[in-house]
Amino acid sequence: MTAGTQMVAVTSNAERQRSRMPRWYRRREASILSFSGLAAFVIIWQLAADLKGLDFTFFFASPSGIIEAAGKEVQLPRFWDDVATSAWELLAGSGVALGLGVPIGLAIGWYRRVGFMFDPWLNFFNALPRIALLPLLVLWLGLGTEMKIAAVSLGAFFSIVVPTAQGVKTVDRNLLDVGRSMDASQGRIFTSIVLPATVPYIISGIRIAIGRGLIGVVVAEFYAQTKGIGVIIVKSQQALNSDRMLFGIILFTISGILLSYATSLLERRFQKWRPGQDMEE
Amino acid sequence: MTSAPATQDLALSARGVRMEYLDRGTRERFVAIESLDLDIKQGEFVTIVGPSGCGKSTFVKLVNGLLSASQGEILVRSVAKGKSDAMVFQDSALFPWYKIIDNVSYGLVCAGVSKKQAHERAMPLIKLVGLGGFENKYPYQLSGGMQQRANLARALCVDPAILLMDEPFAALDAQTREVMQAELLRIWRGAEAEGGARKTVLFITHQIEEAVFLSDRVVVMSARPGRIMEDIRIDLPRPRDLHVKRTPEFQEYQEQIWQLIASQLKAAASQFGGSKE
């Protein structure tokens, strides 16, 4: 029964073709591609703006235009005033969110019944774009800095509370039993077991909160139109100066990147692991 | 093709196989298998043992076509129906998102068989490996031993002439493992009784006892870069049951193989400047 069949050579069905690129390229492929991708984007943008002619640059700023606008802007004392205002709003707002969010999150996570009581409200506010509360904040606090700080902290607050409570709830039961078996007091168990286990969750909350806080700054400043980087953007729009407007937007981008980098440092400092990113909302 | 004396009844023939891995970053070549010759007859149960990292997994992947050799040639007998070979992977190799029946019939579906027909053909195999009634469960609902049964059924389902098994029982506890060994022999004979030709098996393990118990031949590989050191015929009567492990002949085989591997381990230890002992 075997006579008719014959032997055939095995051929790989998953042959992976490796690139024939030179060695120096392969070693730095990631950075080379990233850099050239960005460079290509900027160059094409600049060329497109140049080709379209002057009248069109009202709408499509160009890289060189943005740099020019930035050069003018940084010489103005008003600009630094705006930057300081925005920075202060973000800082103070995040501080308030952290100062309130962490204790409340801990309480909600630790006391089961408190958690149950807060549940409907947390769900509601989590599903609600918090930024929609802005008109109320204006009613209560006026158009000044307090209102904007409140807007930032409201944006960031829930992103801190929810992961913090989550972190407390998921503390390893075995660890708690170890603590209890050693007759540690509630307070001791809390500070020695619950708090350290929750820190990574708090930090991943901070990561999300930063984004929310920034949105708070932007929208509050758009809304109040008194001071801050957001006002630079709105005023530039009214003056049809899209270069300056994009400069303002890029300032927000840079702060977003810097802050998220700072959070990564925090993360590395406190924990090697990070809970899944499904925590948001 | 060099016409060796008995190519007639060979299922697999490897000649001068050399395998080099290429490091992606440094482009350095890393020799995993030096030069390997191996012939396996049809219906034979052959086990490869050898120190960790000697290239056993690499070899079965070469046979399976997941990798291609840098040098040399691997020949397998072409088959009229079914596949020439199929692989039983190590633990947790089922697709967690498929029910057992879909996992088992996966190879058939890949070969273009309709889902309905594939399910029909998978059922007898699910029963053969003792999983009747579990076909609509997801892998997480099965124990480790049951998952490996499904894994085996998936390979058997494409009706391979050669069954490639890379440490299939490594993740199981000692008792389940013994049960699975006896089961494997039962299934091996059972598949034959179903009317097909006896399957050729290429099995890989670290457990010498397992190798002796299962095999017609045990092939001992040297430490990396892998070569074949010894090819030992196991002349224990079949069908075997677990009692055979208590016989003196069995223990002699075990001792012989252990000596071979121990010499390799010592060589490796001194290679790393082992001043211990």
Next chain:
Amino acid sequence: MTVAAPAMTSRGPERSRRRIKIPNERLFYAVLGFVGLLVVWEFASNFDLDPSTPGVQGLVKRILMSAPTLIWKAGVEDFSSGAIWPHITISLQEWFYGFIISCFLGISLGLSLGWFRRFRLATQPLVSALYSTPTIALFPLIVLIAGIGLESKVILVVLASIFAVIINTMVGVQSVSWKHLEIASSFGASQTQIVRSVVLPTTIPFILTGVRLAAGRSLVGVVVAEFQAANQGVGFYIALNGQTLNTARVFIGLVLLGGFGIFVGELVRLVENRFDAWRPSIHR
């Protein structure tokens, strides 16, 4: 010097004898927390320190805080007169278009970014910069380009939500297991079969997470756009009533937004559960 022998104490769980059992604790306390706050709110805004000037000298100023009953009354008014419907439909429209575009565009971009390594590397700086930008800051620019009609709002909604989809989808593709790919190719799966049997099953849970996040962010986009440039929509309704000290109606808008957010979130979660049959359930 005699030491009193310590008393033997029971070490069983103390909880059991402290309290009568409440059948569904979770629901009980949830209702308690919900109703409790409403009652306190109502009471606080009806309690006048100086009865001659109702609503001005209370625990809270009624004109600034409103009260649950006032909100209810205003709600009944606006719904029965139909005044609120145009706002709802226009917001829904903006949300829907933006969300759908975000999902389709985001999933396809995320899949290609995850699958093609070079494409991902080349676009990485741009994508992560945009991801860190509060994209709603682009609204003034969008208005310059696309005007203040439906288009500019849909664009903002897309910008606000698409990155959640892109990034999650991309991470999903990247978490495809090498081992599963190897198994598929061992059984001779074609490219399409690999995508169908390995890549998609791994990625779908990630995609759905992205979609769920995007649903919420799209709502943010709608509100911000309507705050900035609109004469209709729930966001506009909130802003207008805030400016005219019509606090009850501000709360109506908030209830609508929150209710819609919960509804959509649960909807996506239903889909998620449907795709999660193969996972051991931890939470239930």
